[in-house]
Amino acid sequence: MDSLLKRINLEIAAIGGKRSRSRAQVIEVFFRTGPHATLEDLAQAVRKRNRTVGYATVYRTMKLLAKLGYAKELDFGDGLKRYESNLESHHDHLVCQECGLVSEFQEPRIESLQEQVAKQHGFLPTMHRLDIYGLCRQCAVAGKKEN
Amino acid sequence: MDSLLKRINLEIAAIGGKRSRSRAQVIEVFFRTGPHATLEDLAQAVRKRNRTVGYATVYRTMKLLAKLGYAKELDFGDGLKRYESNLESHHDHLVCQECGLVSEFQEPRIESLQEQVAKQHGFLPTMHRLDIYGLCRQCAVAGKKEN
DNA sequence: CTCCATAGTGAATTTGAATTTCATTATCAT
DNA sequence: ATGATAATGAAATTCAAATTCACTATGGAG
Ligand SMILES: [Mn+2]
Ligand SMILES: [Mn+2]
Ligand SMILES: [Zn+2]
Ligand SMILES: [Zn+2]
Numbered sequence A, B: 001m002d003s004l005l006k007r008i009n010l011e012i013a014a015i016g017g018k019r020s021r022s023r024a025q026v027i028e029v030f031f032r033t034g035p036h037a038t039l040e041d042l043a044q045a046v047r048k049r050n051r052t053v054g055y056a057t058v059y060r061t062m063k064l065l066a067k068l069g070y071a072k073e074l075d076f077g078d079g080l081k082r083y084e085s086n087l088e089s090h091h092d093h094l095v096c097q098e099c100g101l102v103s104e105f106q107e108p109r110i111e112s113l114q115e116q117v118a119k120q121h122g123f124l125p126t127m128h129r130l131d132i133y134g135l136c137r138q139c140a141v142a143g144k145k146e147n
Numbered sequence C: 001c002t003c004c005a006t007a008g009t010g011a012a013t014t015t016g017a018a019t020t021t022c023a024t025t026a027t028c029a030t
Numbered sequence D: 001a002t003g004a005t006a007a008t009g010a011a012a013t014t015c016a017a018a019t020t021c022a023c024t025a026t027g028g029a030g
Helices: A002-014 A021-032 A039-049 A055-068 A108-120 A137-145 B002-014 B021-032 B039-049 B055-068 B108-120 B137-145
Strands: A071-075 A081-085 A092-096 A102-105 A124-135 B071-075 B081-085 B092-096 B102-105 B124-135
Touching (some): A002 A021, A021 A055, A021 A081, A039 A055, A039 A081, A055 A071, A055 A081, A108 B124, A124 B108, B002 B021, B021 B039, B021 B081, B039 B081, B124 B137
Parallel strands (some): A092 A124, B092 B124
Antiparallel strands (some): A071 A081, A092 A102, A124 B124, B092 B102
């Protein structure tokens, strides 16, 4: 974590940036917070530790982390941007439309089929997004009982 | 097309709605326009035919078509809502990050693997979104030449 | 160390697509 | 025809996100 922050600061310096306490705090909170946190979530968590940090800095820092490749921007269609660490391996998402639970999965066969599809279209893929929406186990069971 | 509008009007009546000239024009333009049109695109097209139609009516009508199941809302992450007809069969999208070209594909093996994944997680899927981002054939070629 | 160009900050403001409001008009069952 | 109410369009509002700007902090040059 400390070495991670050091590495990030090096990269920031490499592109002509300086260090700052606020930004370091945002980065630390981000990597300590669970995945799929909204900007609001992150801002709350940061400001709980240091009230003086402004929303703008949280927003700017997350954009920066995304640019450097450390964070991924997510959008599950609820009008809120979410972020997750890009250090863990690639995965896709199951999003519960009832309770908002987001779970993750990996399916190499889907990944490879996507590559095939892209190739067939002469398309050079750089990323993809696969979100499956529906009801999580809990909410599916609860829904059945209501009938 | 005419019978489609009639069918839609019947469904609208069934839920206590009335008909209107403006709405009929929006619906007609929507089904005549290519897929993945933004709300702005649709509003422009409608107003080209009839200046008096307000943006609000275009927006409301598209939301209504989505609710009735005739239109699908799309979001390719550029901050603009897009709509496509839901009468054609399901497909996913290849989105060029350079020129904006959106192409479509169907891959039943991916669809079926998604079902499997959902089932494994006790998840009851209602829909999914798979977008592959990258460079279309044209832009990939153009990019190579620049190096 | 001191200087100082410039990156970073946070409060406040702005942006911009989408939605909502509201007074008016259009639809349609009776 | 009448009246209840759905639909309209201009304008106002919403809201997350981005931007502005006066000020502060950083860090390389000398
Ligand atoms: Mn995730
Ligand atoms: Mn499509
Ligand atoms: Zn759930
Ligand atoms: Zn292209």
